[in-house]
Amino acid sequence: MGLRELKRERTRRLISDKAFELFTDHGFGRTTVEQIAAAAEVGPSTLYRYFPTKERLVLEFVEESLFGALNWFRDQPPELDLPDGLQSVIERVLDQLEQNPDRVRAVYELADQTLSVSASLAEVTWRWRNELAVELTRRIASDSVKFTTVEFTAALAAGTVMNIVEVVVQTWVDNPDGTQVKDLANEAMGLLRGGGFPLPTVQP
Known part of the structure; x- marks a missing residue:
């Protein structure tokens, strides 16, 4: 796996992990994409590139x-x-x-x-x-x-x-x-x- 692919995988994993933390703490319905993006320190558009929903x-x-x-x-x-x-x-x-x-x-x-x-x-x-x-x-x-x-x-x-x-x-x-x-x-x-x-x- 090249450096770029490794970085993408780390970002993907970070977004997923932060999302689960928020889902567990606040519930799926009350957690917004914007909150997840902020927790992972990425923009909402970046999050949507990795996870459409x-x-x-x-x-x-x-x-x-x-x-x-x-x-x-x-x-x-x-x-x-x-x-x-x-x-x-x-x-x-x-x-x-x-x-x-x-x-x-x-x-x-x-x-x-x-x-x-x-x-x-x-x-x-x-x-x-x-x-x-x-x-x-x-x-x-x-x-x-x-x-x-x-x-x-x-x-x-x-x-x-x-x-x-x-x-x-x-x-x-x-x-x-x-x-x-x-x-x-x-x-x-x-x-x-x-x-x-x-x-x-x-x-x-």
Whole structure:
């Protein structure tokens, strides 16, 4: 990463961090873009270049965690065992979220309190699920299997992965004192590897 890109990333992170501080202290609706810009010592126009909406300030962390794991999956070789690959996708997402527990819980709290944040969070997760389904369709496509069957299987698998992530994170958020995300993830992985969730395999 060059110096200019590094500076941009630092500015982006500073804006996001200051926004979360203000959202936590004053609420999403009562925090203005001007207040966030002032706290980050940038102009409102600069803030809008990085984050077109206030909702994006809330959800960027979640989006980066989800799509970072998806981009990793896209880069894997075609012969990758799909259950192994999808398990790694889940683990990568949860590992990123677990490293930032305060931010994750703030996101969910804001989503509970604010309809626009809740709607934006749903849009991000469903867009991720759809793009994961597209990648799975590409990987399991075969001349011997009808395309509609492949798409259907890929959509089911992507929905399963999305639901695992959502249920694990929601359970973890709802039980901050006693539940560890790794324990929940291991339980989900046991079901995944034991056939509790149907997942596709690469066609020979």
